[in-house]
Amino acid sequence: MKKSLKITFIIFVIVLISCISFVGIYVQNKGKFENIIRDYQLGSGLTGSRHITYKIDDTVNDTVYDAEGNVIEDTEENRALEGARVESIAVNPQEVLTEENYEKCKDIIQNRLELMGVPYYSISLNKENGDISIELPEDTNTDVTSQYLKYTGEFKITDSEDENNVLLTNDDIKDVKVGYRTETEGIVVYLNIEFNKEGKEKLSNISKTYISTTDSEGNQTEKEISMYINGTEFMTTYFGTPIEDGILQLQMGQAGSDEVSQYLYETSNIAVLLNSGKLPIQYGELSENRYIYAEENTKLDNKIMLGICIVIIIITFIILIVKFKISGIYTIFENIGFIALTLLAIRYTNVVLTREGIIALGLLYIINYIITYKLTKVARLDLEYDDKSKKYYKIANAEYFKLLPILIIAVVLCFAKIEALYSFGNVLFWGIVISVLTSYTIQKWLTINKKKEVKQ
């Protein structure tokens, strides 16, 4: 291919990609023009989030006793009976409503948010009344997540006939994991509760005591335990065999592959509750639960931001033209192609774009600009094609080798659960990959050609 034809073709491809990336491809659909290029997936910080406030439960429960001290139904007539007395018990007694407990609750809820892998959140505590406010991303799980966060996470195993005889509690738990096994009927989801040293011993004793026995006459007697999670009776059962390994395996459900994800989601939420510890205070209904959109920039703010970016880009382009003339113009095309391709990669790899991601884009533009600037310098050297190519690759290899630690950081951050870091890492990763790609192809093809160039 002739040199000029090759360059024209490359520039045409760059312009085409840039048009697709910056403007889009519009097709008519039901009388309307629609852009078929995938839209950016924006993070909660740029779109909006759910604002929830948990208030401490101030319910006071009345228990009515008759003259003999038996609990009777709470009615007007019963209260008026001779010798009857009413005992009021607050769900949260005054002694638990301390700043220390408020802080503990906030820390536990924050721990739950992290264990649940919520990608974006903020949490604050009102130290005066214990109100906890959180900000969550809006998705299909938000309602369930917000409910799980306020559960006490209380775990206890008691004698089924005497609730006051508590055999195991949260304090005995070491770790809770979710497991599943494929069986012929479907997938069985398990909750594996691993107990600590003390708990292991207790479980061993319980599993030998709470069993089914048959006397000499063949009568079967079952001594059962009751398990409570969040104050609700979860199951009543007895042990078939003694448990010596300190792991209690509970079957949570069985389903086909379509429904199993729901079981897994709910079971992992229970695991999060048990792993994060018990809230010392009970929280009641949500006092605030609303979706708030992100603050819109004013038109003036947008214009100023856009203006600054355009001015920076124009200045960098002018420097290239002044310094390298025609090679500088080719480098400008590489830079434009780099931005266009990175923006397309972000959209088609479903990267969530946040403020951090946008800043990473700016950073990448500067990094790519510096590298291409150094490479354009090589292209302007008065050397034979082979020598120039060798030098070009040598410089490119050295420059991108220096980016290896940034690539390592990007890859690690790609696995972060936090939206901001995930976005920053992903944008950095794709940006570096595309910078390598465009420097070794577009930039090389445009600036270094077989025919010896006349020094300008």
Next chain:
Amino acid sequence: MKNKKIIIGILLLLIIIAGILTIVFAGFKFDLYYGASKTISINIGKEFNSEEIKELAKEVFGKEKVIVQKEEMFKDIVAITVKEINDEQIEQLQQKINEKYGLELDLTQENVDYNSHIRGRDIIKPYISPILMATLFVAIYIVVRTRNLWSAIKYVLILGITVLLYASIIAITRIPVNIYVVPVGLVLFILITLIYFNILEKNLKNKSED
């Protein structure tokens, strides 16, 4: 040259000490997103222009920073967040919004929600382990690349000093901690790594040439 380095070192140390003292005795200054604030929710009943509301809010709150956000699916509720809002300001705001949108709203302190301050440590907590992990991997890479543990320790120390310096400057200058503090911190992390590796590679090149 050596003296210059010592002077810079002492200067940085002084900034960090001053920063730590400021953080301990005065803490950071937070902007409206993270600091204690009050939000008044007003049901306009139809879609509105945030800029118009912002203008009205400016007339009431003057130079104070105001955040105007739309609420709920139909975007017909406005949430105005300010540091403090008194009864007089509520009345003024009510009057202006009623005039502008032809409404008969009756706003009171009941419409105001208190937003608690989000603590600095709660803001940065989710970022700590991924950043530490990334730093650890880069440090391992440095050891493999240079076969020198000190180079990796130096990198970690430089990052640590940068973090302290960044926090100290924010605390001393009383720049409010806002939504850009973390992104700027990430940029610093990348820049420091880039600069460090440029110097490291240059030193390695010089060594191999020798």
